[in-house]
Amino acid sequence: MSEIENEKIVDYLVVINKLGRRFTAENDTRWGGLIEPNPSENTWKNSTGLKVALFASWDYGYLMLETLKEFENKYPNQLNLVGLVTDNSLNPNAKISLKKRVWSLLDKPSRVIDETIIIESGLSHGISVYIGDVKTNSFHDILKKWNPDAILVCVFGQVIDSFTINFPRYGIYNFHPSDLSNQQGAGPAPYEDLVQRNAQTGIWSVHHVTESIDKGIVVGKSPPVYVRDDNRELPVDPIVVYHKLAEVLSPLAFFFVKELVRNFELNKPGRVNTIDFNSLIPDKIKNKIMQPLTQDLWTDIQSVPKDFLYKSG
């Protein structure tokens, strides 16, 4: 598929849907560009609180975005989501390791849905969405304009450069679905790691982002998530297993952002170096994620559990 055809899909599904949205491709990006919302979208959004940019894609990215949006909706003075950067999985020119990562498991229609749904979700929240090369001067200018205090990353296909890594005063953190502190599952195929280890459970790591992929200091780990079915078998479809692991992602993102907000309100810039998710995540959730898998859970978990967020505030 050519780049022009790709842009036609994005144009149709997210730009022409709302008059006033704009797509701009900068000269120095090899693919994609910046999509800006209509100025009338989400006019209530204010500009106070910790400014967070999200670099994320696929279902995990969507869930992270929905969690941050829900956090901001509930606590508008604490969090200000300023921008979304997402994989342009439809563009053959995009350097996002398409053949190695989760995208290789998905057919084109699924990629169309996954990419455009997250873009639509960001734009409708009133934030700009960037789908191009992040190692360019034009993206650095966009980042300066967003001026995030912290950056969260989840399923993002590009190596992030030192300019971006060193930009946010409160740090840049990646959420990765494997136990990196025990050297398990780094890189693009955490499912294969579960198979090789004959694992019963999976764990998420939150770590500092460095220029080496999945090598930064691990600051926190999720409680274990049971990844087997009623027959104690690991499902053969990696997507089903990844969706099971996603059960704990929303609480992880919520408690991590809460920690960042706390530091921000105390005016304590610097990276978070440790967070004990195990003590923060309620037992009810820990018990739920240890239940066997009975079906693909995505339909159930794609909506952020609002009652949990509100109760935990």
Add this chain to the structure above:
Amino acid sequence: MKITTKETAEVLVIHLEGRLDSMTSEHFEKEVTPSIQQSSLNILIDFEKLDYISSAGLRSLLIISKELKKKEKRLSLCCLNKTIKEVFCISDFDKIISIYPTIVDGLISFKE
């Protein structure tokens, strides 16, 4: 969005009117899912009066298509406007969901 349905012996024909987007796709899925679960009909969706379909609408179609496949039934679409048809072609949706120019063509296809 307005949804009306008609049944033949083998096919449930669904006429959509308006927009199939994030505001309406949940309602659409709730309307259609019981038919899939309770009957063993193929489904033909008439897009003639559909103005717009978003990613959320595409996702609903993909879910319905997969559910029907489990029951060895098919989802087909007909009467797509030029823009929607182009999007379906570029995104390969036309490779997983059959598209026909008219309702009659769509109905005949289930007899083949």
